[in-house]
């Protein structure tokens with residue numbers, strides 16, 4: 655799946671949190687994760703109750719001029735098993751893909767390799783993934799069912815390495831067939847500007 659955008663473009667990117675991340679904030683990460691084991695029916699009920707929020711907020715941002723929506727929903731492999739993603743959240747992501755009337759980029763931090771095959775079948779337009787997942791493995795798991803975005807490392811490469819190191823990671827991403835070359839997650843505020851420029855320059859080159 656590809657975006658209908660030219661290689662060099664400027665777009666307004668909106669952002670919403672999905673029901674899983676909203677539940678972390680409302681109930682606390684630890685309490686919510688324990689609930690997935692102790693009371694799965696209640697977790698299903700909570701996630702269902704939270705579903706209107708990302709859908710409504712995304713629609714409002716698209717109405718206000720956003721071209722794409724980032725859906726951050728942190729069911730990461732560092733915290734939950736892939737079956738948890740498949741059973742609790744994947745059906746809801748499929749619903750959001752239909753309900754949000756614009757391209758949606760799902761973002762999940764951490765190691766997500768064991769659930770990318772499910773994510774790729776969500777109907778969402780793009781998955782933004784972290785450097786804990788090697789780009790080539792992400793492409794393998796996703797097939798051509800979903801566009802991929804990432805996965806230039808923030809804490810080591812962008813923050814402390816050289817522009818040449820950044821360019822090498824960009825090349826790895828391009829070689830792996832990653833459609834959108836980008837930092838893996840929120841960019842540290844003290845990241846050298848020359849390293850951020852190197853992402854763009856290396857991708858163009």
Ligand SMILES: [Zn+2]
Pocket residue numbers: 761762763764838839840
């Ligand atoms: Zn992140």
